[in-house]
Amino acid sequence: MKQTFFQQLRSHFKHGLSAELAEPQRWVGSFLFALTILFLFAFALGDLEEKMKVQVLTAEFFLCSFFVLQITHLRIFAAEEEDKAVDIIQSYPTVMSTYYIAKVLLAILFSALIIFPFLGLMILLHGFPALTGKFALIAALSVVSLSALGVLLSWMTQKAFGRELLFPLLYFPLAVPVLLSAVQASFCLWGLAPEAMFLKWLSLLSGLCVIYFTLGFLLFDEITGWE
Amino acid sequence: MIENPMLKVDQLSFSFQHKQLFESLSFELKPGDILHLKGPNGCGKSTLLSILAGLRKPSSGQVRIKSSAANSIEARSFIEYLPPEKSGLFLKMTARQNLSFWSSLKDRQSATGEIDRCLRNWGLGSAFIKYFPTQRFSTGMKRRLALARISLSQSPCFLLDEPLNGLDEEGVHLFKNMLEQHRNNGGSAIVVSHESQILKTLFTDQLTLHL
Amino acid sequence: MNLTKKDKKAFFLGAGVFAALVLVWTSAAWLVPAEAFQGEVYRILYIHVPSASCAFLCASLLFGFSIASLVKKSPQAQFGLWARASAEIGLFFTVLTLATGSLWGKPTWGTWWTWDARLTTTFVLALLYGAYLLLESSMPAGILRQKVCAVMGVLIFADVPIIYKSVTWWRTLHQPPTLNFAGSVPMDGPILRTLIFSLVLCVASCLWFVWQRSANLRLRLLFEDQSFRQWRGV
Amino acid sequence: MTNTYITAAFTLGLLAFLGLALWLFLQRSRLRILIKTLQEEEGERKDA
Numbered sequence: 001m002k003q004t005f006f007q008q009l010r011s012h013f014k015h016g017l018s019a020e021l022a023e024p025q026r027w028v029g030s031f032l033f034a035l036t037i038l039f040l041f042a043f044a045l046g047d048l049e050e051k052m053k054v055q056v057l058t059a060e061f062f063l064c065s066f067f068v069l070q071i072t073h074l075r076i077f078a079a080e081e082e083d084k085a086v087d088i089i090q091s092y093p094t095v096m097s098t099y100y101i102a103k104v105l106l107a108i109l110f111s112a113l114i115i116f117p118f119l120g121l122m123i124l125l126h127g128f129p130a131l132t133g134k135f136a137l138i139a140a141l142s143v144v145s146l147s148a149l150g151v152l153l154s155w156m157t158q159k160a161f162g163r164e165l166l167f168p169l170l171y172f173p174l175a176v177p178v179l180l181s182a183v184q185a186s187f188c189l190w191g192l193a194p195e196a197m198f199l200k201w202l203s204l205l206s207g208l209c210v211i212y213f214t215l216g217f218l219l220f221d222e223i224t225g226w227e
Numbered sequence: 228m229i230e231n232p233m234l235k236v237d238q239l240s241f242s243f244q245h246k247q248l249f250e251s252l253s254f255e256l257k258p259g260d261i262l263h264l265k266g267p268n269g270c271g272k273s274t275l276l277s278i279l280a281g282l283r284k285p286s287s288g289q290v291r292i293k294s295s296a297a298n299s300i301e302a303r304s305f306i307e308y309l310p311p312e313k314s315g316l317f318l319k320m321t322a323r324q325n326l327s328f329w330s331s332l333k334d335r336q337s338a339t340g341e342i343d344r345c346l347r348n349w350g351l352g353s354a355f356i357k358y359f360p361t362q363r364f365s366t367g368m369k370r371r372l373a374l375a376r377i378s379l380s381q382s383p384c385f386l387l388d389e390p391l392n393g394l395d396e397e398g399v400h401l402f403k404n405m406l407e408q409h410r411n412n413g414g415s416a417i418v419v420s421h422e423s424q425i426l427k428t429l430f431t432d433q434l435t436l437h438l
Numbered sequence: 439m440n441l442t443k444k445d446k447k448a449f450f451l452g453a454g455v456f457a458a459l460v461l462v463w464t465s466a467a468w469l470v471p472a473e474a475f476q477g478e479v480y481r482i483l484y485i486h487v488p489s490a491s492c493a494f495l496c497a498s499l500l501f502g503f504s505i506a507s508l509v510k511k512s513p514q515a516q517f518g519l520w521a522r523a524s525a526e527i528g529l530f531f532t533v534l535t536l537a538t539g540s541l542w543g544k545p546t547w548g549t550w551w552t553w554d555a556r557l558t559t560t561f562v563l564a565l566l567y568g569a570y571l572l573l574e575s576s577m578p579a580g581i582l583r584q585k586v587c588a589v590m591g592v593l594i595f596a597d598v599p600i601i602y603k604s605v606t607w608w609r610t611l612h613q614p615p616t617l618n619f620a621g622s623v624p625m626d627g628p629i630l631r632t633l634i635f636s637l638v639l640c641v642a643s644c645l646w647f648v649w650q651r652s653a654n655l656r657l658r659l660l661f662e663d664q665s666f667r668q669w670r671g672v
Numbered sequence: 673m674t675n676t677y678i679t680a681a682f683t684l685g686l687l688a689f690l691g692l693a694l695w696l697f698l699q700r701s702r703l704r705i706l707i708k709t710l711q712e713e714e715g716e717r718k719d720a
Contacts, residue, residue, distance in 0.1 A: 007331075007334070008332065011328065011331035011332055014331075015317075015324070015328040015331075018320060018324055019317055019319065019320060022317075022319040022320050022324075022360065023319045079317055079319060079320075080317070082317075082318050082319075083313045083314060083315055083316045083317070083318050083369075084310055084313035084315050085315045085316060085317055087277075087280075087282055087308070087310055087315060088308065088310070088315035088329070089332075090281070090282055091280040091281055091282055091303060091306065091308040092303055092329070092332050092333065093300045093301070093303040093304040093332070093333065094303075094332055095300065149593075152589070152593075156573070156586045156589060156590070157573070157586075159577060159578070159582060160573065160576045160577045161576045161577075162576050166572055166573060166576050169565075169568070169569045169572055170569045170572075170573060170590070172565070173562050173565035173566045173569055173597075174566070174569075174593055174594075174597055176562050176601060177597065177600045177601050177604045180604050180605070180608060181604050184604075184607070184608055197607065200607060201604075201607070204600070204603065204604055204607075207600070208600060211596055211600070215592065215593060215596060219589045219592065222508055222585050222588070222589060223582065223585045223586055223589055225281065225282075225298050226281060226282070226283065226284040226298045226581070284581055440701075440704050440705065440708055441700065441701055441704055442704065445700055445704070449693075449697060449700075452693055456689060456690070456693065459686075459689065460686060463682050463685065463686065464682070466682075467678050467679065467682045481678050482677065482678060482681045485681055485682060485685045486681070489685070530688070530692060534684075534685060534688055537681075537684055538681045538684070538685065541677050541680055541681045541684070542677070542681070544677060545677055643689060647692060647693075647696070650696045650700070651696060653700070654696060654699045654700055654703060657700070657703040657704075657707070658703055660707070661703060661706050661707050661710065664707070664710055665710055668710065668713065668714060668717075
């Protein structure tokens, strides 16, 4: 009666999707957060010289996506924790790594749902020159690697006291290389950094995706089940 | 041929922050047995059930479910666990979504017809229940939905912690029928409950934990 | 003062290492000949480089103990305590590295803090150690805490080289590393010897600190168990 | 001017090491005392 890997992955993902859709206020909240960032920067931007403007807009974009990701990851297990469905999932014959992968995919889906429209708005309103495939690739890679990391940390801190304070303190230092390479890679796009470095930063970003995903995939089993 | 026991516990002991809950506990559960777990509050009944459900690691001793360790995937496919206070539901989702998720996890993929019949059996068949999130259910109805999940799964071994809390007359009656049917089909169960008079007829043997 | 004989021996050994360190550092600070380009201020290297290496050594110690506590399932093995001790001592050495780094930066670059590749990496490492200790203190004692902290230890170790690589790429655009471990500073004769001496002694004292701190943690655990058992009248 | 930074760095290093060793030493002796009083208590309880 043992389910295959993909069957369980599908049922976790399908169920998680309807769980997220059943509770829209969670990710609508972070969309409103993104809008506030958009307006704040619009007030503060003024008329900067072109090179400076691009730098500030890049900072705005990655600052906002980092916090949207953090809000999403902090609440990713809320549906299960509410009525202790987590215990039932762990008492069921679930392959916990499929549960991890399903949650990471959901985190990526719902944060991308907020971050990419936000990017569209920035391009429209501020003339942010990010309408290139390369920048979309950078944004996608950083969302994926941060989601793989965020879901793992969110499960780890589930039973900790003062979780809302602890989670960002764990999340930020581990996210430094992702944010750094994302910002520097996008600077290469606009001539603020040597062109040759773009591929290096991209390889580092994708390396981070692989590392955080495999670590999460392997280590997730260790922190579930018999606690 | 003596059938191999459904669940075998030997020399199990558990201490939580230096408080010894139980010491070298051994018992067996054969198919068709309904064990009543009794004992004063705080003697570790719920802890014992969570160990058997593979949620907690015992300090020492072994738990074998159909000859595989309690926290292995094979063992988990045989048991069905009901937590004491909370019923383990997705509160923002409807009763149908809850049941279809749990059945898909146990490779049963029960069709909506089967789910609806199960809901009707437990008196949860009305339209209101089909379309509204379970957070609007009363405790009794939540308990019935959790018991519906357990009966739908048809796993051989049930671990039920205070199944009757919140249930009304009809609920208790439905639960007794389910347990009886489960026993006749060769299933086994461990029940932690304080209303032992109501369920006395169903229990085959009992185990008392002391403080 | 009723330390056992074993304690006295351990602290005596520690005092010996410390005395040797005092000797090497005082000679490094004043006696060893000045370096051609930077004059006197390069001497801070003798304390900055060893403490930085100890900071990164503690990261690998933390990694080793985390893997051990993940693999070894026996609850008695106190790898969790060793991991925590190495994280605490690691934090101590990262702060020391940052302090000596900025003391070295002031005369060389005229500012207390520069986003130099190694300083930034050490700064992030300090954040990681702080995060690890905060995670451990905010979870109830038990097997889950041990496993979660071990996972954090693995994440830290996996992250340090990546941080170092990315920060070095980032900083080399603006100003090439004037001094790195192998070093543009001509390493020969007395300079190299003193550096190796202070490095060896610094590593020795780091291991000693980790060892003593974990012994204290084990002792406290023993005291807690015993007092609780006594209170329970077991 | 520069050697003030050197002396500052080295004294900081040595003081830090000394402080840490001292902290460990005091902690160790405090724990030993606590455990001793515990054992004495245990002894008294056994005799009583």
